[in-house]
Structures are given as C-alpha cells and as structure tokens.
Amino acid sequence: SAVISQKPSRDICQRGTSLTIQCQVDSQVTMMFWYRQQPGQSLTLIATANQGSEATYESGFVIDKFPISRPNLTFSTLTVSNMSPEDSSIYLCSVEDATRGDLGAGEQYFGPGTRLTVT
C-alpha cells in the first residue's frame, strides 16, 4: 500500500486566482492520477501524470486550465487556474504501481482530497 498526503486540505479562493495542490507519496510509484469530485457527485478523472512524460488529459480538461507537474516518482502538483465558482470541488490524487505486468489487476490508493471553494 501507499500513504498519500495532499496540501492544502482545504482552501477558499477568489475567482480569477490560481491554486496549486500538492500530492506526496511515501514510496516511489509509476502512475499518479488527478480526480475531481464535484459536490454530491462521483469522481471524474482529470489527467494521468507519469514521471518523465507530459500529463495525459481526459476529455473536457485542458492543460491551460489544469497544468500538472510530476518532477519525480513521489510528488505531483495540480494547479487550478483562473478559478471560477464552477471549480469548487474536492480534488484527489491517486497512485498506482504499474510495475506489475497485468495492469488491470492493479490497486489505486487515494489521498484524502483537497476541498476547494471558489467565491
């Protein structure tokens, strides 16, 4: 298993500003993911962040709005840029060790989330 921490745990931001969320893992992992969970909704994947390559974004999410860094195997950041009230959500990072051959059987471990409120 992996232990994941996120900073900040919550924040209240003004529209038009940006917030960078940090995700730290206690072990080296190949794959990291960023999800969004809007109030009362399920999780939606924003992007996959693998070390040494550009992040891969899901449909509806773009790099200009959600730039991601993955400088090493234990850390990643997600920035929510030019925020609007619609960006108010919980943002979660997760990790998976992709060293096993059968990736479909892998387990993902999630951080506690960052609760963002945009006013």
Next chain:
Amino acid sequence: DAKTTQPNSMESNEEEPVHLPCNHSTISGTDYIHWYRQLPSQGPEYVIHGLTSNVNNRMASLAIAEDRKSSTLILHRATLRDAAVYYCILRDWTGANNLFFGTGTRLTVIP
C-alpha cells in the same frame, strides 16, 4: 470501458451480512471487476477485485456470476464504519490506467 449498474442506495442492520449487487452485462473477457468504497469525507479505498473466480480478503468477499455479467460484494458482518458509497468498476487488463467511477451504492448501516 464497459458500464456497470448499481442500486443507488441500500440499508443494512449492524452485524448482519450485506450483499451489494452490480450488473455489468457488457463485460469483456479482459475486464477485471474492482470494488472501491468511499467513506464520508475521505478518498476512495480499494476493497477487492476479481476476474472469474470468487475472491475473499480481510475486508469482503466478491462473488462473480458464472457468465460474469454480474457480481456481488459481500460484507459478512456490517459495522457502522462500513457506511460508505460502494463503487463497482470494470477495468481492462491492458491497463486502462484510470478508474471510471459510476454513481455507486450508498450503504447505510442501521445500529
């Protein structure tokens, strides 16, 4: 990714078994069946996964139908700490990296 269908909510009495159903009629031969749960104010946590055979671990059991078009997560003895949203997710063995979360089943445990 193939779609899963779960009831929106279920209730169980404390210390009784709970059977959480999931239908996945369009499952392919390379899809694993995963279950995650999300406790209030926490990130999701892995529960169990299987491919064809039934699986047991310390948290739960997974019963998979012979045709694999449905599965059931079994909590043998529900506790108040099991109150959560339970997600049934199909994941292709080729490593679709991401997990597609549906709406899940909200389990309420009654003391």
